[in-house]
Amino acid sequence: MAEHEPESLVEKIADKIHGHDSSSSSDSDDDKPSKVEAVQAKIFRLFGREKPVHKVFGGGKPADVFLWRNKKLSAGVLGGATALWVLFELLEYHLITLFCHILILSLALVFLWSNASTFINKSPPQIPEVRIPEKCVLEVASALRAEINYALAILRDIASGKELKKFLGVIVGLWVLSIVGNWCNFLTLFYISFVLLHTVPVLYEKYEDHVDSFAEKATAEFKKQYVVFDAKVLSKIPKGPLKEKKKD
Numbered sequence: 001m002a003e004h005e006p007e008s009l010v011e012k013i014a015d016k017i018h019g020h021d022s023s024s025s026s027d028s029d030d031d032k033p034s035k036v037e038a039v040q041a042k043i044f045r046l047f048g049r050e051k052p053v054h055k056v057f058g059g060g061k062p063a064d065v066f067l068w069r070n071k072k073l074s075a076g077v078l079g080g081a082t083a084l085w086v087l088f089e090l091l092e093y094h095l096i097t098l099f100c101h102i103l104i105l106s107l108a109l110v111f112l113w114s115n116a117s118t119f120i121n122k123s124p125p126q127i128p129e130v131r132i133p134e135k136c137v138l139e140v141a142s143a144l145r146a147e148i149n150y151a152l153a154i155l156r157d158i159a160s161g162k163e164l165k166k167f168l169g170v171i172v173g174l175w176v177l178s179i180v181g182n183w184c185n186f187l188t189l190f191y192i193s194f195v196l197l198h199t200v201p202v203l204y205e206k207y208e209d210h211v212d213s214f215a216e217k218a219t220a221e222f223k224k225q226y227v228v229f230d231a232k233v234l235s236k237i238p239k240g241p242l243k244e245k246k247k248d
Contacts, residue, residue, distance in 0.1 A: 053067065053201055053204060053205040053208070054067055054069075054205075057201065065077055065198075066197055066198060066201050066202070067201055067202050067205060068198075068202050074198060077198075078194075078195070078198050081191060081194050081195075082191075085187065085188070085191040088187055089185075089187055089188060089191075110125060110127065113125050158170055165226070
């Protein structure tokens with residue numbers, strides 16, 4: 001991504017507000033941020049986000065990779081994933097076979113280098129001692145545990161029958177995922193998701209004003225159709241257990 005991007009719609013509106021406030025002597029400087037925030041709150045953003053796309057992805061190196069802030073690193077990661085997909089899917093290479101072949105080649109090269117160093121009068125290779133720190137493992141396990149608990153809490157909340165809209169959304173999403181999973185295996189599905197993560201966010205960040213405008217219209221139309229569906233179908237479904245008839 002280039003460092004100097006064209007101004008977004010929010011920035012243009014904010015600049016106009018700033019220009020209007022600077023020409024008026026009655027308004028104070030403290031009122032400007034509140035007016036800018038009010039304008040930003042009125043603008044529809046996809047999934048109700050309030051932060052920039054870079055902040056949504058964490059704002060660190062993963063966000064730089066997904067949004068192509070570092071083009072060499074992003075291209076390298078995407079190229080590596082493509083190479084692995086070609087090896088395992090198109091060439092039908094197996095993970096254990098690949099791991100063993102790489103390990104055999106590495107051990108053979110280091111072993112020959114260590115023994116040949118005495119004949120060529122060079123120092124033997126310095127093999128670093130690699131250890132996995134306990135703190136890193138605990139942090140990963142803790143983060144994974146938190147995400148799993150959060151997912152289980154969401155599933156429990158959906159299954160409790162409190163929100164019909166969320167329940168229908170999850171059912172439709174799982175049904176679509178099952179259809180996609182029937183078309184391709186897990187590796188291909190993972191690779192497609194990986195490619196989408198490296199293309200969709202950067203395109204959305206570049207054209208977010210146009211996408212958000214279209215999404216606002218689509219959301220309004222969906223709500224309108226949902227009201228009609230609720231009035232014709234959902235409202236006629238009995239809620240709660242049927243009451244037993246009173247005995248005479």
